[in-house]
Amino acid sequence: MQALEVSSLAPEFAGCALTERPIPVRAAGEVLVRVRAASLNFPDLLMTTGGYQFKPDLPYVAGMELAGEVVQADPGSEFAVGDRVYGGNKTGGFAEYATLPERAITRMPHGIDFPAAAALGAAYGTAYTGLVEIGGLKAGQWVLVHGASGGVGLAAVELAKRLGAHVIATSGSPDKVERLKAASDADAVILANGRFREQVATITDGALCDLVYDPVGGDVFDESTRCVAFGGKLLVIGFAGGRIADISTNIPLIKGFSVVGVRAGEYARRFPDRGRAIREAVATLAADGRLSPHIDRILPLSRWHEGFAAMAAREIVGKVVFEPGS
Numbered sequence: 001m002q003a004l005e006v007s008s009l010a011p012e013f014a015g016c017a018l019t020e021r022p023i024p025v026r027a028a029g030e031v032l033v034r035v036r037a038a039s040l041n042f043p044d045l046l047m048t049t050g051g052y053q054f055k056p057d058l059p060y061v062a063g064m065e066l067a068g069e070v071v072q073a074d075p076g077s078e079f080a081v082g083d084r085v086y087g088g089n090k091t092g093g094f095a096e097y098a099t100l101p102e103r104a105i106t107r108m109p110h111g112i113d114f115p116a117a118a119a120l121g122a123a124y125g126t127a128y129t130g131l132v133e134i135g136g137l138k139a140g141q142w143v144l145v146h147g148a149s150g151g152v153g154l155a156a157v158e159l160a161k162r163l164g165a166h167v168i169a170t171s172g173s174p175d176k177v178e179r180l181k182a183a184s185d186a187d188a189v190i191l192a193n194g195r196f197r198e199q200v201a202t203i204t205d206g207a208l209c210d211l212v213y214d215p216v217g218g219d220v221f222d223e224s225t226r227c228v229a230f231g232g233k234l235l236v237i238g239f240a241g242g243r244i245a246d247i248s249t250n251i252p253l254i255k256g257f258s259v260v261g262v263r264a265g266e267y268a269r270r271f272p273d274r275g276r277a278i279r280e281a282v283a284t285l286a287a288d289g290r291l292s293p294h295i296d297r298i299l300p301l302s303r304w305h306e307g308f309a310a311m312a313a314r315e316i317v318g319k320v321v322f323e324p325g326s
Contacts, residue, residue, distance in 0.1 A: 003095035063093025109287035139164025218243035294318030
C-alpha cells in the first residue's frame with residue numbers, strides 16, 4: 001500500500017517519503033480501515049522533526065486522523081465491514097490502510113463526505129474538550145480564539161458560535177484576518193500582533209473574555225493574560241507560535257483567572273467514557289448541519305509535500321486533506 005513514511009527526524013520534512021508498505025495487521029480490539037481521506041494537523045509536522053511531546057519510534061507512518069471504511073473488525077464488534085467511520089490515532093493515517101483501536105473511531109454522521117469527516121475529529125474534539133468539557137462554556141459568554149485561521153482555531157470559533165457564545169477571532173497575519181472574516185461567523189476578527197487588549201476591551205464593552213482559547217503561545221499568551229475576565233479561564237492548547245510562555249503566578253492570583261492545559265487526546269484516553277461522549281456530541285452537531293469543517297484544499301497523498309509546506313508557511317485557512325491512492 002501507499003504510505004507516507006517518516007524514517008528520520010529532520011528539518012523541512014527531509015526524513016519523509018512516500019513508500020510502499022504492507023497493509024498493517026490489526027490486533028484484537030482494533031479495526032482495519034480503508035482510508036479515503038486523512039487530514040493534516042500541526043503536530044504531524046512537529047513529529048517529523050522530533051518537536052512534539054509524543055515521539056514515535058522510527059520508522060513510522062505519519063497522520064493523526066482519517067476517515068474511511070471498515071475492512072476488518074473483531075467478531076461481535078460494534079463496527080461491521082463497510083461501515084463509514086472517522087477517527088484517529090497518533091500515527092498511521094497517511095496511508096491507504098490503517099489500524100485503529102475501536103474506541104478511537106466513530107461512525108460518520110449522515111450528510112458529510114470523507115474529507116469533511118477526516119477534518120472533524122481532532123480539531124472539533126479539541127475545541128469541544130477545551131471549550132465545553134474543561135472550559136464550561138455557556139451561551140452569552142465572550143470567547144477569544146487565537147490562531148483562528150488554523151483548523152483547530154477555526155473549529156473553536158464555529159463551535160463556540162453554535163453554542164451561543166460571542167466570539168473574537170484572531171490571526172497574526174493581516175491577509176488572514178480578511179480571509180478569516182469570509183471563512184467564519186465570528187463577531188469580530190482582529191490582528192493579534194503586539195497589544196490587542198484594548199481592542200478586546202472595546203469589543204466586549206470592558207467585560208473582557210470568559211474563555212481564551214490559545215493554540216499559539218508566546219507573545220500572544222502574554223497579552224492574553226490581560227484579556228481574561230475575573231473568574232475566567234485561559235486554555236493552553238498549544239505553542240504554534242514557537243515560544244513556550246512563562247507566567248508569574250501573581251497575575252492569575254490578582255486577576256482571579258485559571259490557566260488550564262488542554263490535551264484532548266490524552267483526556268479521551270484517560271477518561272474513555274468522556275472521550276466517547278465528546279465524539280458523539282461533535283458527530284451529532286455535524287449530523288444536524290451545525291458544524292461544517294472549512295477545508296482549504298484537498299490533495300492526493302502524492303502531493304503531501306505541498307500540503308506540509310503550505311501549513312509550515314502559515315498559508316492555510318482551515319484544513320488540508322489528503323486522499324491516499326489518488
